[in-house]
Amino acid sequence: MAKSYYLDNIMLEAALRAVAYSSPATAYVALYTAAPGPSGGGTEVTGGSYARQACTFGAAANGSLTNSAPCTFPQATLAWGTITSFGIFDAATNGNLLYYGNLTASKTINSGDQLTFATSGITVTES
Numbered sequence: 430m431a432k433s434y435y436l437d438n439i440m441l442e443a444a445l446r447a448v449a450y451s452s453p454a455t456a457y458v459a460l461y462t463a464a465p466g467p468s469g470g471g472t473e474v475t476g477g478s479y480a481r482q483a484c485t486f487g488a489a490a491n492g493s494l495t496n497s498a499p500c501t502f503p504q505a506t507l508a509w510g511t512i513t514s515f516g517i518f519d520a521a522t523n524g525n526l527l528y529y530g531n532l533t534a535s536k537t538i539n540s541g542d543q544l545t546f547a548t549s550g551i552t553v554t555e556s
Contacts, residue, residue, distance in 0.1 A: 430530035430553055434467045453519035456527070457481040458500050458546065464514040465529045471514065477507030477540065481521050484551065493554040500546040509538035515546075517553070528553055 432440075442448035459481045465471030480503060487497035516529040538544055 430528050431467065432528055433465075433469065433526040435469075435525045436527045437467075453524075455483045455521075456486060457518045457521050457524070458484045458551070459516045459518055460502065460509070460512045460544065461514040461516065461529075462510040462512060464531060465516050465526060469526045471516070471529075473516075474509045474512070474538075477505045477509055478503045479505070479509055481518060483521070484517070484546070486551075486553070493552055495549040495553070496546060496551045497548065499548055500551065502544045504543045505538050505540055507540050509542075511535050511537045512544065515551075517551075 439450050443450040460474045460479070461471045462474060463472035465473075482500050482502050484496050484500035485498050486494050488494065512532060513535045514529060514531045517527045518524045519527060536544060
């Protein structure tokens with residue numbers, strides 16, 4: 430998992446220039462058929478009842494944290510394609526990409542399918 434340039438810049442400003450930063454009240458997980466990079470981009474899923482999902486994360490320990498409850502997307506009403514990666518955003522729509530990474534195995538989502546990240550299925554690590 431990697432940090433976006435947006436988050437890199439915010440963290441540097443907060444740590445070294447005393448620029449205040451307020452973390453988002455909710456983190457949202459997005460799904461991609463083509464991976465984003467540090468500047469964003471990629472191809473986020475659209476249509477077929479897709480929406481970013483609010484995901485709860487536990488407290489950090491030893492430089493990492495995981496989602497503390499399942500993060501379940503709605504049942505697809507149309508094929509979403511092959512999901513290869515995901516991102517964590519500060520908003521349900523638009524907003525800023527914070528972290529992004531590839532799935533351990535891509536997953537094809539057809540109409541009627543539903544994707545869930547199990548508890549501890551998403552690990553964010555600072556290195």
